[in-house]
Amino acid sequence: MQQINHPLLSPSLGTQRHLSSWHFGRTGSGSKAYVQASLHADELPGMLVAQHLRVLLEAAEQRGEVLGEVVLVPLANPIGLSQTAMHHQVGRFELASMENFNRHYPDFFALVKDEVAGRLGPDPEGNKRLIRAAMQQALDAQAPSTELQSLRHTLMRLSCDADVVLDLHCDYEAVLHMYVEQPMLDQMAPLASYLGARALLWARGSGPLISFDEALSGPWWRLREHFADRAPVPLACASTTVELRGQTDVSDALAAQDAQAIFHYLQHVGVLAGPAPAVPPAMCEPTPxxxxxxxxxxxxxxxxxxxxxxxxxxxxxxxxxxxxxxxxxxxxxxxxxxxxxxxxxxxxxxxxxxxxxxxxxxxxxxxxxxxxx
Ligand SMILES: [Zn+2]
Missing domain, CATH: 2.40.50.100 (RNA polymerase II/Efflux pump adaptor protein, barrel-sandwich hybrid domain)
Incomplete structure (x- = not known):
């Protein structure tokens, strides 16, 4: 495992935050999975799941079972984690801008569709590479000017070429549920089954303030539909927001169970060597x-x-x-x-x-x- 620390833009003087990412396997060796925890910084179950997942991934790496690449960001929001007001942690909104940490991600569809039009060909794999390169270029062209923008930019850089993206959140009090874009349901349903999700909520774009997971899966189905009569565009990134129950559902037992479920899903999609256990029966049907x-x-x-x-x-x-x-x-x-x-x-x-x-x-x-x- 390799740890990389990414410095964030400092909003002032005498202070500097960074984002840490843990990397398993080798870049470009196969499918890539990206998993991040606690983008809303006061939602801690995922942070503990990341610890358990790290142990499983390190062991898998030592056994040579990481066929592709896994990037794990165990603490996706160091800004929110440090925000305390009157003894309460404020992790959902940045105090400086009042913006939700899980909104305002790039609209890659709008950013790349003209760039790739006319260059797409008959090969879906070639089109995938072309679109990913255009997404990287779109990020290169951005110049974050605030710490929050640099956090979003760094998270996008780490995740925008992943085949599978899991954004681990939680609700106030909840059963485990997931948000996914409707075209990616087939790819994400096995994860819902491994995790024992009690609700699998789908949408086709939930609104104009693009969330992290929608920023990554959205461009693929939108480009696929936009170029439907001209060129094949694969659904190359399946992303989901996983709500790991409620804010106080933080325990080693639950975290170990969830980390194991994610591990099995990564086996299922071939990022890790299998065989994955059989996908258990779904505990819910997808609903809008x-x-x-x-x-x-x-x-x-x-x-x-x-x-x-x-x-x-x-x-x-x-x-x-x-x-x-x-x-x-x-x-x-x-x-x-x-x-x-x-x-x-x-x-x-x-x-x-x-x-x-x-x-x-x-x-x-x-x-x-x-x-x-
Ligand atoms: Zn959240």
Whole structure:
């Protein structure tokens, strides 16, 4: 294993952060997998999974079983990790810009489509190399001017030529679930099965503020459709955001289980020597992100949950009550769809309009921007 430290642009004087990446196998020797943890810096389960995965990968490397290349970034957000306000870690948004660390990644489709038009040929592999080179050139042309921009730029440089990308996050309180772009479902479904995901949420572009995983898989299916009648474009990068349950689901038992599942998936896709264990039966079917219902507090109050994460519910089921401690109100929060309660807030005091929990159903009920800013 080789560790590389990438200096980030320093926002001031007398301070310098860096991003560390761990590299297993050899560049260009085969398929490349990229795994990063805790891009939202207060989402720690993935950080522990990375530690367990590192041990497995080092052993595999010593046995000569790393057929391709694995890049593991165990701590993807040193900026957010250092942000503390009133004793609370602030890891989702950068305090300086108020921007979400997992938004505003490059729109590679827009950046490269004109560059590669007219140069694509009949060979999908050749087109893949051409598109990847154009993506690298697009990054070369960017000049980050803030520390956050340099973090995003560094993460993109490390990952944009990967065949498989796993971005490890977590929710407040949740069962394990994944976000994936619909054209990549077939490639990612085995990972969902190995991990025992309880919801596999797909979308075709979730909105204009491009997330890390969508920046990497999005250009491939968009270019494939754009050039459909002219040249074959492979779905060369399958990326996903994996939500490793809730923020406090940090344990060696879970991390070892998840690291082993990722290891098996990397065997399954041929980055590591196999054989991979048989893909277990899926614990959920893929459902549209547009089919998720977010339930909100209609007024302030104490949140009293009536359902657990992972529970299958029917339309009309009461998921929680919001209790007004000054009045007589105790308002039931009722789902309007059938599905699984896959995530809920960890706060028990709701301000008006606060999102309380989410249910994943089979039928689309939303459109437009599907992710929070
Ligand atoms: Zn996150």
């Amino acid at each position: 992100l547009a089919g998720t219902e977010a339930l909100h507090a209609p007024h302030p109050g104490v949140v009293v949950f009536r359902s657990q994460v992972g529970e299958q519910v029917q339309a009309g089921h009461v998921l929680a009550h919001v209790v007004d401690p000054l009045g007589q109100r105790s308002t039931p929060i009722t789902t309007s769809i059938n599905g699984v309660v896959y995530a809920r807030h960890n706060l028990r005091w709701a301000t008006s309009g606060m999102e309380i929990c989410r249910v994943a159903g089979r039928d689309p009920i939303r459109s437009g921007n599907l992710l929070s800013p």
